[in-house]
Amino acid sequence: MAIAAATAAALSSLSLRPSLPSSLLSSNPKPSSLFLLHHPHRPPPPPLLCSKLTPSAADDATDAAVADAEDDDDDDDDAFDPPSPPEGYVPPTPSTSSPRRRRRRSPRPTRRSTAPRSAASRRPGAPGAAKREKPNDGFEERVVQVRRVTKVVKGGKKLSFRAIVVVGDKKGHVGVGVGKAKEVVDAIAKSAANARRNIVTVPMTKYSTFPHRADGDYGAAKVMLRPASPGTGVIAGGSVRIVLELAGVDNALGKQLGSKNALNNARATVVATQKMRQFREVALERGIPMEELWK
Secondary structure, three states, X not given: OHHHHHHHHHHHHHHHOOOOOHHHHOOOOOOOHHHHHOOOOOOOOOOOOHHHOOHHHHHHHHHHHHHHHHHHHHHHHHHOOXXXXXXXXXXXXXXXXXXXXXXXXXXXXXXOOOOOOOHXXXXXXXOOOOOOOOOOXXXXXXXXXEEEEEEEEOOEEEEEEEEEEEEEOOOOEEEEEEEEEOOHHHHHHHHHXXXXXXXXXXXXXXXXXXXXXXXXXXXXXXXXXEEOOOOOOEEOOOHHHHHHHHXXXXXXXXXXXXXXXXXXXXXXXXXXXXXXXXXXXXXXXXXXXXXXXXX
């Protein structure tokens, strides 16, 4: 029942609504004066943007904006008032010198220079290092042995070199020396200086041989020396031969007995030569002529 009542009310309202005029229902309606009079007034269109203005109008607007900005800057400049300097203020003097220029550092070479270094700048003992200057005293030096030795200390081991050098003038003077240093050249220099402090005289006859037999020992080394006839030469080996040659002995026999240590055998050779005496010394000691020594 309620649905039927609502439907009847809707139909009655439609029937009471006035019908539209025929002029509005036509395909080409004619405008009426009443419609134009009651039409609401439209607002005027907005002004065009600067981009749509003519070029002359845009230039005028830009010039006006620049002039306004300059006027604002002038106003700001006029408004700045710097403070007055205090009493006793002395303005700094302007510098007349030109500013210092920063020197450019040349790039370092990536590779080492291949130019040979000077002899003075090389490390002693290195290959190509400067040779040691020998004193010009008439003595000839000869290296017998160079060994690397080690000294054990609390902090570890200390490595050094030991050199044995024999010096002689080949006129009956010879010396044996030993020296130690961290470099080979320094060790040789020390041993040569030590040998010059231990020069001894070797007795020889007019045939450049020993006056008689002699044996010498030093430590566990023992050396036997024998005279030889002219033309025999020095028949010996090791450090014994070096000592005899630098002493000036041309004909002699020598033999190492016992230890083969080079230093001990060289010193044993010197000990054996010191046991020899000349014929005139023995004759003077006995108080007899030299010719009676062989009787």
